[in-house]
Amino acid sequence: MSPNAAPQGPVGVFGGTFNPVHYGHLRSALELVEHLQLSQLRLMPCAVPPHRGEPECAAEHRAAMVELAVAGEPSLACDRRELMRPGKSYSVLSLEEIRGELGSGRGLCLVMGCDALLGITDWHRWQELLDLAHIVVIARPGWTFPASGEVADWLQAHRLDDRRELHRRACGSILVEELRPLAISSTEIRDMLAAGRSPRYLVPEPVLDYIHTHSLYG
Numbered sequence: 186m187s188p189n190a191a192p193q194g195p196v197g198v199f200g201g202t203f204n205p206v207h208y209g210h211l212r213s214a215l216e217l218v219e220h221l222q223l224s225q226l227r228l229m230p231c232a233v234p235p236h237r238g239e240p241e242c243a244a245e246h247r248a249a250m251v252e253l254a255v256a257g258e259p260s261l262a263c264d265r266r267e268l269m270r271p272g273k274s275y276s277v278l279s280l281e282e283i284r285g286e287l288g289s290g291r292g293l294c295l296v297m298g299c300d301a302l303l304g305i306t307d308w309h310r311w312q313e314l315l316d317l318a319h320i321v322v323i324a325r326p327g328w329t330f331p332a333s334g335e336v337a338d339w340l341q342a343h344r345l346d347d348r349r350e351l352h353r354r355a356c357g358s359i360l361v362e363e364l365r366p367l368a369i370s371s372t373e374i375r376d377m378l379a380a381g382r383s384p385r386y387l388v389p390e391p392v393l394d395y396i397h398t399h400s401l402y403g
Contacts, residue, residue: 197293277310
């Protein structure tokens with residue numbers, strides 16, 4: 186499904202290296218669509234991560250695997266825009282582009298994990314994120330939010346409890362959403378492949394076929 190083909194309604198953006206994409210990513214994405222009644226959620230592979238080393242697996246491969254993983258699910262799509270833009274893949278630049286495409290009135294939600302929220306002050310132009318989108322934080326078991334400090338104040342000022350607000354306003358709020366915990370990690374999958382073990386049933390079969398065809402992570 187084309188990133189521009191979604192019906193009117195809130196659009197979600199779920200960024201990450203997806204190195205590789207796995208069922209934990211996909212199940213969370215689908216639950217977010219259902220819980221928040223999103224018209225579409227776009228998985229957006231990060232080409233050049235700002236806060237970590239560039240993955241050994243090329244961004245083109247990682248995006249291709251995301252496309253294979255979401256094929257057949259109309260509510261999910263792969264957004265390749267960060268592969269097309271030179272330099273580091275700053276989320277605020279992608280949100281500016283998407284906001285320009287959607288217009289000023291349509292809901293836009295940036296999805297991130299608790300770990301990303303805790304480090305949000307290190308993000309490029311982080312204080313402008315809520316001018317462009319809502320932020321949806323995926324709550325994971327064992328994570329706690331800070332009780333004081335800049336992030337705590339920011340969260341308290343903008344946090345909402347009513348999901349319907351994502352439909353009423355285009356941006357400006359932070360929602361913490363609890364999802365089904367699936368203990369799957371891309372690091373674990375890469376380690377399994379490097380050790381010659383199979384990650385079958387942790388990743389979609391087309392993704393596993395792609396990994397083997399292109400000799401990735403071996």
